[in-house]
Amino acid sequence: MAVGSAQRRQERKPRIEGQFSSADVEAALDLLQLVDMAWHDCFGPRELEVPAQVLDDVLLLAEGDLAKLIRVSRSAVQDFRDVRVAADSERAKGR
Template sequence: MTIGSEQRRRERRPEVEALFGPRHTEAALDLLQLADLAWHDCYPDDLALRPDVLGDVLLCSRGDLATLIRVTREAVVDFRDVRLAADAIRAGRTR
């Protein structure tokens, strides 16, 4: 079943708000919506960022909006680099 962008936004809101706080929630959600569009352009079979890629992006952002912008762009260009960075964070190999 396909879900729309507004439903994705609603589903993402709690995690995004917990990570970025109420001040930056809307901006972060706007960026993720743009990322969905870019992702679909690069990967036409996917309507939005894959859940695992989204998780990696949010983890690597560390709650910083500027970092979210950079990491999101990198994920669309080559999500494997973001996966490696997220795995390093999970393993405690980076601060």
């Protein structure tokens, strides 16, 4: 079942509220909507949104910072494998 952008935004909001300052929540959600559009443009008609694991990687690396979210999101759309390697490295540090 296809999920619309408004529904994705609502589903993501609690997670974003938990990671970003209240002043940045709406901007972060706006950015993720743009990232979904860019993902769709880059990866074809079946890819309507950023895959969950890529989103997890992006949010981990953003560390609750809007500027980092912008940079990491851009990198993920360009080549998500680089973001995956960086996120896996961060996860390994937490073990």
